[in-house]
Amino acid sequence: MSKRKITLIPGDGIGPEVSLATQRCIEATGVAVEWETVHAGSDIMEKRGTPLPEDVLDSVRKNRVAIKGPITTPVGSGFRSVNVALRKELDLYACLRPCKLYPGIRSPFSAVGGPAPGGEKIDLIIVRENTEDLYAGIEFEAGSAEARALVQKIIELNPKAKMNPDPAISIKPISQAATERIARFAFETALKNRRKKVTAVHKANIMKCTDGLFLRTAKEVAKAYEGRVAFEDRIVDNMCMQLVQRPNDYDVLVLPNLYGDILSDLCAGLIGGLGVAPGANIGDGIALFEATHGSAPKYKGLNKANPTAMILSGMLMLRYLGEEKAADKLENAVAEVLKEGRFVTYDLKQDRNDPSAVGTSQMADAIIKAMR
Numbered sequence: 001m002s003k004r005k006i007t008l009i010p011g012d013g014i015g016p017e018v019s020l021a022t023q024r025c026i027e028a029t030g031v032a033v034e035w036e037t038v039h040a041g042s043d044i045m046e047k048r049g050t051p052l053p054e055d056v057l058d059s060v061r062k063n064r065v066a067i068k069g070p071i072t073t074p075v076g077s078g079f080r081s082v083n084v085a086l087r088k089e090l091d092l093y094a095c096l097r098p099c100k101l102y103p104g105i106r107s108p109f110s111a112v113g114g115p116a117p118g119g120e121k122i123d124l125i126i127v128r129e130n131t132e133d134l135y136a137g138i139e140f141e142a143g144s145a146e147a148r149a150l151v152q153k154i155i156e157l158n159p160k161a162k163m164n165p166d167p168a169i170s171i172k173p174i175s176q177a178a179t180e181r182i183a184r185f186a187f188e189t190a191l192k193n194r195r196k197k198v199t200a201v202h203k204a205n206i207m208k209c210t211d212g213l214f215l216r217t218a219k220e221v222a223k224a225y226e227g228r229v230a231f232e233d234r235i236v237d238n239m240c241m242q243l244v245q246r247p248n249d250y251d252v253l254v255l256p257n258l259y260g261d262i263l264s265d266l267c268a269g270l271i272g273g274l275g276v277a278p279g280a281n282i283g284d285g286i287a288l289f290e291a292t293h294g295s296a297p298k299y300k301g302l303n304k305a306n307p308t309a310m311i312l313s314g315m316l317m318l319r320y321l322g323e324e325k326a327a328d329k330l331e332n333a334v335a336e337v338l339k340e341g342r343f344v345t346y347d348l349k350q351d352r353n354d355p356s357a358v359g360t361s362q363m364a365d366a367i368i369k370a371m372r
């Protein structure tokens, strides 16, 4: 059997530890994989002068499938986010974040991960647009000549526009083409996963141009799926409240970039925290899988971080590759370990200081054992 070549980007912070745990679990499913390991992030920045060397992009373009550990982004200054750059360079326009509450996990709804209000388990899919919105990286420093020129131009075009002196400016582009693409992706995801409803999330009552276009376009796309997948929309602030109160009322959510980022973390909170929330960034015929969480620098090298989010991202990757049996085997093993609640990291224990919590690699050992 020929081996499937996959790019592995271990990342920085806790990235290398959770990546190794994931590699071991994927290999234990029996799927034949040849890893092509390439490095990006802050450590590489020091060695090679760029946090995203060209060979990383080349490897993903060639292999078409990659899995990545988290990468640190300096706040406010320093290099731009490698994560955002990868999504843009490879046109990974859809961010897929399934949020499923596994039995045994502590959630805000129950001390032991019992049913959410409504009686059923939480099982949502978030589809986030990845290429535009306020994440487009078009920003102007307060007081810069460019920001001042832009303010002047805006006032020239719209004399009613009011701004305080010398604002910093971030631009929010939302296009019909990108919205159509992401809305279609959300409906196709719903069909593929036998889901009943897509909810578009927006703030079109305030941002009539950008979010208004997002909503109108999503409604238009929904027409092609009438009778197969239901459609509705929610204003983002109301959506946050609804998700906390009645998560079972929702199925697949489609959102512009910024709201998608924020609601992904909110939903991660509903299902037990960032340690268990997987994700994928998908383009046409190309995909990069990664956990929702970041590089958690304070746990770097301590064998403490929860590997579940990245292992479940690996499970999503196996499904993407059509390896359904291996994916089921891995997901069932993760579910078994979570349900038993013995060989889990500190964040999954009832008491975070529970001395019986195990480390990253021991949790991976338990998952591998559960697959045998």
Ligand code: NAD
Binding pocket: 014, 069, 070, 071, 072, 073, 074, 083, 274, 275, 290, 291, 292, 293, 294, 295, 296, 297, 298, 299, 304, 305, 306, 307, 309, 347
């Ligand atoms: P974070 O996700 O790293 O951490 C938030 C909190 O969750 C921390 O308390 C952390 O210790 C905890 N946590 C996260 N993952 C965990 C795990 N697997 N097990 C146990 N606890 C875990 O978010 P942050 O602190 O906002 O960001 C740290 C860095 O990561 C920043 O530089 C940020 O830009 C970057 N980041 C990268 C990605 C990515 O690579 N896709 C995503 C988000 C943030």
